[in-house]
Amino acid sequence: MNEVIEELCRRSGGVVTRRQALQMVPRWxxxxxxxxxxxxxxxxxxxxxxxxxxxxxxxxxxxxxxxxQLRRRAVLAHADGRVAFSHTTALNLWGLRQQPTDEALHLTVPIGVGFRSQAGLTVHHRTAFAVGPPQVVVRGEAPVTRLEASLVESWPLLSAADRPAPLIRAVNDRWTNADRVSATLDELPRLTDRAAMRTLPECGPALRPSGRTDRL
Known part of the structure; x- marks a missing residue:
């Protein structure tokens, strides 16, 4: 392989875009x-x-x-700042759940961004979503949905047995609290099985609507 392209790949961990390559070498x-x-x-x-x-x-x-990791790097190279990792992929990047290698990456993008789901990638289009603070933070050089959104949006994707652990750990480690999680839950009234999340017994007092002051 051409030495210039090899160097580009080394610098980027094995991933190179066509635009990057054509800035350095002829198309052929x-x-x-x-x-x-x-x-x-x-x-x-x-x-x-x-x-x-x-x-x-x-x-x-x-x-x-x-x-x-290489899959995420390739996605970011293609998306060029238009996506954030979300749902169960975000939980992985938050260090709250190891995502199986055969599980699709989850991405959230603003409405109108031409990025579509395909094998290995599940894309969620959201209104009023921006790839930046406060909705998105950077962890390990990757844009990730904020913790509370990651927890809540992952809930219906996980098995009943796997659901409690990320939330319990996030609360026990004081990364979040009942008010923040509950406020995010209120923003998603049609979330599948949201009632079970509100009454999670392993967390102590149930998650109440955001107007209440109960703590996990």
């Missing part, structure tokens, strides 16, 4: 690397060095065949 150099199989396209305009792709699982898309 990049296209040759792709045709030779040294670079693999995993998302539109995003390539990964072939040795980092796991081809042992047939039926997987290119993005699914990447290790979780």
């Amino acid at each position: 150099v990049l296209d040759d690397a792709v045709r030779a199989g040294r670079l693999r396209r995993v998302l539109p305009g995003v390539y990964v060095t072939a040795e980092l792709i796991d081809d042992n699982h047939s039926g997987m898309s290119s993005i699914q065949s990447l290790a979780p």
